[in-house]
Amino acid sequence: MKNNYRHxxxxxSLINYHFVFCPRYRRxxxxxxxxxxxxxxxxxxxxxxxxxxxxxxxxxxxxxxxFLNCLPTLSPSDIMQKIKGVTSRVLRDEFSQLKKMPSxxxxxxxxxxxxxxxx
Numbered sequence: 001m002k003n004n005y006r007h008x009x010x011x012x013s014l015i016n017y018h019f020v021f022c023p024r025y026r027r028x029x030x031x032x033x034x035x036x037x038x039x040x041x042x043x044x045x046x047x048x049x050x051x052x053x054x055x056x057x058x059x060x061x062x063x064x065x066x067f068l069n070c071l072p073t074l075s076p077s078d079i080m081q082k083i084k085g086v087t088s089r090v091l092r093d094e095f096s097q098l099k100k101m102p103s104x105x106x107x108x109x110x111x112x113x114x115x116x117x118x119x
Contacts, residue, residue, distance in 0.1 A: 006071060017076055019066045021109040024101055028061040032097055042087045076111050
């Protein structure tokens with residue numbers, strides 16, 4: 001795979017994050033019909049808004065993996081806060097099975113990063 005550096009006026013960077021996160025109590029929310037498709041659509045929308053490139057996104061029955069490329073101005077916690085907040089609100093509004101949960105996602109996530117910055 002070719003490294004695609006991202007250029008701004010002041011930086012050249014290649015920052016890729018691999019995030020893994022779970023629903024509360026490891027509930028198998030992605031087995032509910034259309035939840036996975038809607039989740040991926042919402043993540044795509046949020047990432048476009050934040051200028052994040054999605055390299056890969058996959059869901060298993062009780063967790064999600066995302067491989068994202070972002071600019072150095074975004075912290076991993078900001079990225080996860082935005083993605084989890086938007087997806088939780090929308091999914092809980094649209095799917096009655098998820099409304100019963102006090103919150104959709106756990107507060108935690110697992111992150112692996114690969115980072116190269118050149119000034």
